[in-house]
Amino acid sequence: MGFKERQQRHKEEFKAEILETAVALFAEEGYAKFSMRKLAARIKHSPTTIYLYFRDKDDLLLQICENLYASLLHEMQELRALPLPPEQMLKATCLSYIRYNLANPEQYKVVFFSNPTLYGRPEDYFTRDTMSNRCWQNMCENIDACLTSGFFRPLDRDILAIVLWSAMHGLVSSLIFTKDFPMPDPEAMAEMLLDGLLKGYRA
């Protein structure tokens, strides 16, 4: 049985190496110039080898995203440990989301561009144990805390959560993608967005 185990371990290590190289290639060349063939060249294997470890390009991208969400979740969980009132906790979490994604623009593009086919059917979203889902749960708990503490006035939790997220998503994606417009300082934007929204929903 020793052989099969070693074999298995080697496969997993190789897969991890491919993923790591893919992330590096992404960070260096950007989404547009990334290709399976370039990745293959970099890991010094034929393009088809990748398909032994990933179903297709989308599958590879999906797993890059999961890695991204995993470390984002990690950051958020560190925040959770701090003793902050609900509204400050929510704001800190949102700021963390914005900053983290602005610091990893190419991965964010992967999430964005691959999104359409990335995960499965929408009605199954909450049943899948993805890093994305866990981040979402964390976000929702923070919002719930603001609602039950009475900091926010009574609002539909689900709509509020997705609205907050989509506003942050808009900020991040416009900063990342916009190349033809003179964008202001990201921190000032984030501050104004969160300040406005949190005030706007206050009781």
Place this chain on the structure above:
Amino acid sequence: MGFKERQQRHKEEFKAEILETAVALFAEEGYAKFSMRKLAARIKHSPTTIYLYFRDKDDLLLQICENLYASLLHEMQELRALPLPPEQMLKATCLSYIRYNLANPEQYKVVFFSNPTLYGRPEDYFTRDTMSNRCWQNMCENIDACLTSGFFRPLDRDILAIVLWSAMHGLVSSLIFTKDFPMPDPEAMAEMLLDGLLKGYRA
């Protein structure tokens, strides 16, 4: 001189026809499956013919976007004619932006995906007379009205404008691109976003 004029007119008509067909192809097949070769097949010409009328694919996409912004601007200008207080005018304009783009998701994708190289350098943005720029000016005027009327508290106009826009952009793009998450009703989301933001910046 009669010939050259007819020739010129024919060229313009043909170009318009290509553009129209491109928009149709886009609406039907979506951004991902759109290609110059398919467009060529549909207009019953060789792929290279398109290059006599458009520099490259991005140029074609850019002009589709300009068409989109042109009719959006038209909608906004109709709103401007109504006798509304600044805050209601701003809200109506924002709602119009959101609804219009949600009704034309594929064009919105073009704007989004082509954005990076679409227009030129950011510092030149305001000097170019593009439909995008005109829409932006309209938006800014509405915000200025809310600031000078005292409805909003004193805030940096430029940052406020781009923050408002990016929040709307986030709402639209998340609704258009998200396929793996059960999104709530777009109107309810738009209402909550605008309600929150406008309250949040109020004096």
Place this chain on the structure above:
DNA sequence: AATTGTAGTTAACGGTGTTAAGTCATGGGA
């Protein structure tokens, strides 16, 4: 009638994601 300009073409280049078929080393059972 010869010349020039030009709309449109064909053929090709270099790239893409992906699949089918084949190679070849190696561990496990006889």
Place this chain on the structure above:
DNA sequence: TCCCATGACTTAACACCGTTAACTACAATT
């Protein structure tokens, strides 16, 4: 120890893509 089955990996190919260079055919000007 020999055979063979497994499976990692490769080669070759398919069907696309955007784009360019070179060519053709035709009409207007000279």
